[in-house]
Structure formats: C-alpha cells, structure tokens
Amino acid sequence: MSRADETGEQTDNSESAVEPAVAPSSAVLGVEGLTRTFGEVLAVDRVSLGVETGELRAIIGPNGAGKTTLFNCIMGTLAPTDGSVYLNESEITDQGEEQRPHLGMARSFQSNQLFADQTVLENIRLVVQTAQQGAFSMDLLRSHYDVGRDRAIEIADDVGLTADLDAEAKNLPHGEQRRLGIAMALATDPDVLLLDEPTSGMSPAATTETASLIEEIRDDRGLTVVLIEHDMDVVLSISDRITVLNRGEIIATDQPAEIQENKAVQDAYLGGMREEI
Numbered sequence: 001m002s003r004a005d006e007t008g009e010q011t012d013n014s015e016s017a018v019e020p021a022v023a024p025s026s027a028v029l030g031v032e033g034l035t036r037t038f039g040e041v042l043a044v045d046r047v048s049l050g051v052e053t054g055e056l057r058a059i060i061g062p063n064g065a066g067k068t069t070l071f072n073c074i075m076g077t078l079a080p081t082d083g084s085v086y087l088n089e090s091e092i093t094d095q096g097e098e099q100r101p102h103l104g105m106a107r108s109f110q111s112n113q114l115f116a117d118q119t120v121l122e123n124i125r126l127v128v129q130t131a132q133q134g135a136f137s138m139d140l141l142r143s144h145y146d147v148g149r150d151r152a153i154e155i156a157d158d159v160g161l162t163a164d165l166d167a168e169a170k171n172l173p174h175g176e177q178r179r180l181g182i183a184m185a186l187a188t189d190p191d192v193l194l195l196d197e198p199t200s201g202m203s204p205a206a207t208t209e210t211a212s213l214i215e216e217i218r219d220d221r222g223l224t225v226v227l228i229e230h231d232m233d234v235v236l237s238i239s240d241r242i243t244v245l246n247r248g249e250i251i252a253t254d255q256p257a258e259i260q261e262n263k264a265v266q267d268a269y270l271g272g273m274r275e276e277i
C-alpha cells in the first residue's frame with residue numbers, strides 16, 4: 001500500500017479545517033485509511049493522518065468517538081481491520097506491539113505496568129537495560145544493577161523525579177506514577193511518544209505541571225508527541241494541531257484556535273452532551 005498522503009488527511013470540508021499541505025517526508029507517523037470494527041460496531045472509520053517530526057498532536061472527540069481504538073491500532077495493541085500505519089516512512093502495520101518500542105514508538109507505561117516493589121530508579125533502569133539488550137528477562141531483576149543507571153538518572157531528572165529516585169513505585173502519589181510511566185517510555189528513546197490521557201485523575205496543579213512537562217519533553221528532545229486528552233485547557237494550550245474524531249471519523253484537523261471556532265467540532269461536542277443529558 002502506498003505511503004500516506006499527508007495532504008489527504010480527512011478534515012471537515014468547511015471553513016477553517018483544511019490542513020496545510022505537509023511534505024510526506026516530514027511526517028514521522030502516518031496512518032492511512034485505518035478502520036477497525038468490533039462486530040457490527042465501526043469504531044474507527046477510514047482514518048488517515050500524518051504527524052510531523054517534533055509535532056505535538058492531540059486527538060480529541062466525544063465519548064465513544066474511537067480515540068482509544070485508534071491509539072491501540074497505532075500502537076499495535078489492536079490489529080486494524082483495514083488500513084496501514086507508518087513510522088519513519090516504513091510500514092509497521094503488521095509489527096507486534098512488543099516490536100514498536102524497538103522501532104521508535106513508545107506508549108506511556110500505565111500504573112499497573114510499573115514494577116511496584118522496585119524503586120523509581122530501578123523501574124527506569126530496567127527499561128533502559130531492556131532497550132539496550134533487546135529483550136526483558138528475569139535476570140534483569142537480579143543483576144547488572146549498573147547497566148543503564150546513569151541514563152536512568154538523567155531521564156528521572158528530565159521528568160522531575162530526582163527527589164523520588166529511591167522511592168518504591170507503589171508508594172508514589174498518582175501524579176508521580178504517571179510521570180514514572182512517561183519516564184519509562186522515554187527510556188526506550190522513542191521518536192514518537194504516545195500518551196493516553198496523561199492528566200486523568202490529577203489535581204489542577206498536577207495537571208498544569210504535567211502539561212508543562214510534556215511540552216518540555218517535546219522541546220528538549222525534538223520528540224513527536226501524540227496524546228489523547230480530555231482536559232480541553234491542556235489540549236488547547238500545548239497542541240500544535242488537534243485532530244477531532246466523531247463516530248470513528250476525523251471531522252477536523254487544525255490548530256487550536258481554529259478548532260475552537262470549528263462548527264462541526266462544536267456540533268459534535270454539543271451532540272455528545274445532548275446524548276449524555
């Protein structure tokens with residue numbers, strides 16, 4: 001199948017939603033005609049998008065719009081029913097989820113994926129070591145404590161966890177556990193970082209801190225970040241572009257100010273609110 005045509009990204013046909021032309025070579029992550037069904041349910045419907053190197057892209061949409069399903073198909077957690085995923089211009093659709101970190105794609109580790117009884121430093125170090133050695137083995141937990149240690153300390157510093165290096169993961173507050181999850185994703189040295197609701201369950205202060213952290217990570221590393229996020233203040237403040245899904249389809253991809261003004265987006269959210277009432 002051909003490489004995703006970035007100018008063909010699905011957008012609302014009206015008003016401001018037309019995405020500027022992007023040279024295909026500048027897209028680090030490409031999705032082309034991606035569809036996923038669950039029985040009769042069409043969760044993601046022919047979605048195409050191209051995320052540029054260094055871009056911070058948010059994917060938003062009302063409940064049930066297909067965000068998580070799209071994310072899971074990009075990350076390889078779910079196989080698409082149809083369509084393709086490209087990373088650095090190579091098709092990776094058929095590569096398993098466990099392969100993606102080696103190819104340059106990482107997803108933030110969830111709380112239940114942390115090594116609860118290990119320290120912050122050890123959690124990050126284990127991922128650094130695994131990334132360097134190619135595979136996880138229980139031996140990692142028993143020996144080689146110095147492998148990747150310096151790199152892990154640097155990453156902990158990048159995400160503001162230096163003071164917690166010796167704390168056991170299970171004893172960290174929720175916000176710090178999410179940071180540790182981001183740190184562990186960074187430990188694979190990705191080109192593209194996927195974040196699934198990075199501020200969910202956080203206090204307003206922790207939400208603001210996490211939003212700043214995501215921006216800093218992008219700025220410092222030139223990393224490409226794709227996130228699903230429900231907090232609109234976060235989305236509007238940190239995104240370069242926002243892709244809006246509704247009923248499995250992209251209805252707009254544009255810069256934050258234009259998305260706020262977009263009639264199709266307003267209608268999609270109002271429709272969702274009406275259904276909730």
Ligand SMILES: Nc1ncnc2c1ncn2[C@@H]1O[C@H](COP(=O)(O)OP(=O)(O)OP(=O)(O)O)[C@@H](O)[C@H]1O
Pocket residue numbers: 038041042043061062063064065066067068069070
């Ligand atoms: N494993 C599954 N089996 C059956 N249907 C599913 C499954 N996962 C998702 N769906 C359906 O696919 C559609 C899209 O769901 P998805 O979770 O991707 O949406 P979302 O935008 O992430 O929603 P939310 O914001 O509520 O998390 C919904 O109709 C959902 O019920």
